[in-house]
Amino acid sequence: MLCPWRTANLGLLLILTVFLVTVNISWPILMGKNAVLCCPITLKYLIITWEIILKDQPSCKKAYKKETNETKETNCTDERITWVSRPDQNLDLQIRPVAITHDGYYRCIMGAPGGNFYHGYHLEVLVTPEVTLFQSRNGTVVCKAVAGKPAAQISWIPEGDCVTEQKCWNNGTVTVKSACHWEGHNVSTVTCRVSHLTGNRSLDIELLPG
Template identity: 60%
Template sequence: MWTLLRTSTLRLPISVIIMVSASVNGSSTDKRQRKLELPVEVNTSLSVPVDTKAVFDCPPIPLTSVVVTTWQIILRDKLSCTRAYRRDRNETKEGNCTDKRITWASRPDENLALQIDPVATTHDGFYMCQMVTPDANFHHGYHLQVLVPPEVTLLQSKNGTAVCRAAAGKPAAQISWTPEGDCVTEREHWANGTVTIQSTCRWEDHPLSNVSCSVSHVTGNKSLSLELSLGLIIRGFPASSLLVIFYVKFALFLVIVVIVAFIYFQRINGCRKAL
């Protein structure tokens, strides 16, 4: 199997779909026959974390056998970009290539790989290496999806609910709760392809001391817990209501103390005047 991506640069789970469209009608030597039996076209689907370096390899054809190599890059909402190298003239050309982060990985006369450094969400697209040799033409295409880990937060809101938010993830994250509650989930799509998921939950029927929010994403899972000193919902009352009741009772206690002290001092003063 061909080497699809340099493991020293980026280790990624790769699913490969091989489409063989070459047939062998005979050859003059065993070496020529082995070349023609290689897959002529290979497509690879892969996912790359944002802000990393990615390197894409061409088919493993000896450089001395390659006449022309062309990288075709098709990105979302942009013109197709091409980078080409002609070996006999040691000459490179490019067309409509404005992204300076997409370059040859090295000198084309030594290495025909393409690199992106660093990877951004705008690099979602299709990258194909086309190699022309005297024996046949070979193609290796990469369907690239850029992954963005979401920013996860868990907060207690004023109205007695808990809010778990997985902001700007790509693809969208999934949120679950422990224990399960009465939840409402909202989704917001952004122009760069990321998605924010927000889940708001309440637990009206159970006294709780803490709740946990679990966020599942292809870049990694994350779990956050919220400690509730008075309980998020206790016997149907939100924590904010309990705080109000506490402060009212404390204020009444202070008023009673002041009144008792006033009466006490009045009696003492009355006794002194009688003497």
């Protein structure tokens, strides 16, 4: 997988790095995919440190000192987060594969004679919800988008008399449930439309006579 940000114009990149000092990128990525986080080196550095800040975990640091060709890790226990290759050859970080627990902030700190420069990623892990549609015994039609991240949006064709609720889970996913009825509307078929960052789905159902 290519890095989400890269430029061949090193002169422009150097200007951006020097004057902005900190660059932050928001990166949504689907759970189960592989991710490569780039550390764009455009100046002479002494040490490179990747700082990884995840929810409810101590900060993990992976450092590489160029002069002695040494690496050091602090509080890093997730074996899925590694250097792409040897740090003396490639300073990028990889996650193989991305799990929901990898939601967090990743920052490459470039220690140089002129000071520290930062390139960070706000990694948002997306989870595709499981979508179901059924009609209950009392005639109400229920559409569910189960355990999605972020929460899905549910709409109906045609619109009915609906009640929508959400349930948040400890892992950050959300289940959305929408229950509708069309009494007195002379409707035979309805469509539940689920909108989500990972893709949209539509399910149809023929209404049983009440």
